[in-house]
Amino acid sequence: MTVLDHDDDSGDFAAVAFREEEYWEVDLLPVALVHDLKGLIHALRQQPSISGTIGLVSVGDDFFVLVRVYGGEVSLFLSDVTASVDWQVARDVLDYLDIDQPDDDDLDQVLPAGDLSIVADLGLDEMELGALAGDLDLYPDEVLASISERLGFAQAFQRVLDAMG
Numbered sequence: 001m002t003v004l005d006h007d008d009d010s011g012d013f014a015a016v017a018f019r020e021e022e023y024w025e026v027d028l029l030p031v032a033l034v035h036d037l038k039g040l041i042h043a044l045r046q047q048p049s050i051s052g053t054i055g056l057v058s059v060g061d062d063f064f065v066l067v068r069v070y071g072g073e074v075s076l077f078l079s080d081v082t083a084s085v086d087w088q089v090a091r092d093v094l095d096y097l098d099i100d101q102p103d104d105d106d107l108d109q110v111l112p113a114g115d116l117s118i119v120a121d122l123g124l125d126e127m128e129l130g131a132l133a134g135d136l137d138l139y140p141d142e143v144l145a146s147i148s149e150r151l152g153f154a155q156a157f158q159r160v161l162d163a164m165g
Helices: 031-035 037-045 081-085 088-097 126-133 140-151 154-164
Strands: 013-020 023-029 053-059 063-070 073-078
Touching: 013 031, 013 037, 013 140, 013 154, 023 154, 031 037, 031 053, 031 088, 037 053, 037 063, 037 088, 053 088, 053 140, 063 088, 063 140, 073 081, 073 088, 081 088, 126 140, 140 154
Parallel strands: none
Antiparallel strands: 013 023, 013 053, 053 063, 063 073
């Protein structure tokens, strides 16, 4: 299976959300981290937070990844396993989770992979996250905006997106 090189990463972004005392902060991360799972996890570990650090990654119009570093634990959520056919970072997420890539027969289904309860303790339960990931009418950045709203940092997240241009 060949993983395509995607030169147009204009819709790609990675952001980090973390709590300082009672307030959420959101910062943009270097766009190179969109395609570097190990680098992303390393960057998230650098930002201490009382409720863990959350990485929000949007890859074009195709899929998103959530990463949560909480203490020594790393949790991952990939919105669409079929993205692993075309995107190396999606394959890296599946490898990290020790999940096989989908067979050709399974490529017609959009299914998430990973920890559906990744942010359940912060107010977004498994059912809601699964429903958001499966909503094919929403682009990845729109799903991440909806997630940020449910978790309580929508304004900070929107400021980051607006600053991108």
